[in-house]
Amino acid sequence: MSLTQQWLRDKAASYSAGDRVYADIDAALTRFPALRPKLDVYIFDDGRSHLLLCVHGLLPINYRNASYNIPVAIWITREYPRHPPIVYVVPSTDLLVKASRSVDVSGRCNLEYMQHWERKSEGCNLSALLDAMQDQFSREPPLYAKPKNSLLAPVPSPGPSSYKPQPSLPTTTPPILSPSPPVLNTTRPALPPKPGQPIPAHIPSPASRSPRATPTISPPPLPPLPPHLSPPAPPPLPPLPNGPFHPHQYNASPSATHVTPPPPPPAILAAPLPVHAPPVNNLISASVVQSPPPPPPLPPPPPPPLTVAQPPAQPPYSPPRPPLPSVPPPNLLDEDTPDVLHTDVSPAPPRPPNPETLRLHSQVHAKLTSEFSSLSHAMALDAERLRAHQTDLLAGEPAIRDEMARLEAVRDVCRNVADRTRRTVEQAESNVAELRRKGEPEVDELVCATSIVHDQLINLVAEDNAIEDTIYHLHRALNTGRIDLEKFLRATRALAEEQFMKRALIEKIQVGLGAATN
Structure with missing residues (x-):
């Protein structure tokens, strides 16, 4: 007996039908060398857990004249063989379960043979179950290869990754985004800045030293600035909030202030808000919109080498347009021109759901x-x-x-x-x-005949037999020497004569009875 068989016999002894469990598993392992036994904990659907024997490994099938190996796991229940085993298809990382009539989405199998097993378990065994699985899987494989693009890409949206800005000055785009990656790496992707908006005051750029840099350049390419770093457009910008920061914000020539590309469609700017803006960014951007005058709500400035002020930039922005005192600050995410000021009184958009919460909801829904x-x-x-x-x-x-x-x-x-x-x-x-x-009764009453003649015949026969016995005993006495020859001859002669007479009378009676009978 091999070590595997010895181990299997020891573990099968805990079952009520241990001999049957050992015999069936050993026969299955002999027929299918790619299968192996193990002892593991199985958790049922109702939460119960049992330490069960499991036959796992590869089950060879033939599908469309090609050989395949199906990974399976067969759990031997404590009620075996009265109840069928629990069969699962165990897909690998590059395979997926194909739900069908005999296999559910979790990989659990319910073959027709197992249904017969539940009704008549006497003629069912593990080897026949594996044969039925081979036949079923050869006709309808339970697995299929996972497609290469199984990892779903994010849905395209007019956010930072899919927004296509209008043509702008190519020479000014890279310098604008050069200091922004440290900030973008710490937050989720957000809306791109509006076309025609100035560069933020707290993000100086080498482009500010170029005479062609303007505060109204087109939005930068991927990745864009987060919402809380997007400054307001020049038309609705209040004069007080950014007054002290004019030396640090812009450096533009008088001719560059008139460069204003057309604004993008409103749908492109409004759609990304519920998709890409997380709750944290929304709170920060809301604080910036509602209280633009004080500078503290803005994020901390970059390192000192990047915050060099440019004095020539002060004259172009010294006389900004003052806003109406009764009108609340504009929504920097949705508006960039004065012709849309009538929408300032509209309520704020609803707070978008947390993507992590949505993911958990989808996982819980899928699990349920x-x-x-x-x-x-x-x-x-x-x-x-x-x-x-x-x-x-x-x-x-x-x-x-x-x-x-x-x-x-x-x-x-x-x-x-x-x-x-x-x-x-x-x-x-x-x-x-x-x-x-x-x-x-008396003996004489029992031995009697129906007539006198028959009684006489019985007596004669008895006397004849008695004489015969007497002669026999006299002969024995002569041989032993108890009597001499003369006495023997005299007694024998007398008995012989008497016997002759009785036999003659017996014969005569018999003749008479025979004639009477005829």
Whole structure:
């Protein structure tokens, strides 16, 4: 016995039908060398956990004249062989389960052979189950290869990754984004800045030293600045908030202040808000919009080498347009021109849901859907098994009634025989009682004939036999020397004469009785 067989016999001893479990698993391992046994904890759908034997490995199949190996795991339950094993298809990382009539989305198998097992378990075993799995999987494989693009890409949206800005000055774009990666790496992707907006005051750029740099350049390419770093457009910008920061904000020539590219469509700017803006960024951007005058809400400036002020930039922005005192600060994410000021009084957009919460919701929904599917499948199997039991019970009722009728007929016959036997026994007991009442008869009364002649014949035969015995004993006495020869001859002669006469009389009586009979 090999080590595997010895280990398997030791572990199968914990089952109620340990010998059957060992024999079936050993036969299955012999037939399918790619399978191996193990002992592991199995958790049922209701939360129960048991330490069960599991036969796992690769099951070879033949699909469309090609050989494949299906990874399976077969759990031997404690009720084996009265209940079928629990069969799972275990896909690898590059495979997915193909749900079908015999395999659910979790990989659990419910073959027709297992349904027969539940009804009639006497003729089922593990090797036959593996043969049925081979046949079913060869006709309908339970797995398929995972597509290469199985990892879903994010949905395209007019956010930083999909926004296509209008053509702008190519020479000014890279310097604007050069200091921004440290800030962008710490936040989620957000909306791109509006075309025609100035460079933020806290993000100086080498482009500010170029005479072609303007505060109204087009939005930068990927990746854009987060919402809390996007400054307001020049038309609605209040004069007080950014007054002290004019030396540090811009450096533009008088001719460059008139360069204003057309604004992008409103739909492109409004759509990314609920998709890419996380709650944290929304709070920061909201604080900037509602309280633009104080500088503290802005993020901390970059390192000192990048915050060099450019004095020539002060004159172009010294007389900014003052806003109406009664109008609240504009929404920097949705507006960039004075012709849309009538929308300032509209309520703020709803707070977008947290992507992490949405992901958890989708995972919980998928888990509940899977559990509900498994539970529905299990309930359907239980209902089908109960219906099969009901059908068997209904079909067995006529057979039971026929058997009852036959047994009732046999009972009637047995009762008749018992009555006859009882009457015979009673008659015999009465006869025995009568004989005991009469007492023991004499021997002469028992040995007697029906007529005198027959009585005489009986007596003659008895006397003849007695004479014969006497002559025999005289002969023995002569041989032993108890009597001499003369006495023997004299006694024998006398007995012989008497015997001759009796035999002659017997013959005469027999002749007479024979003639009378004829």
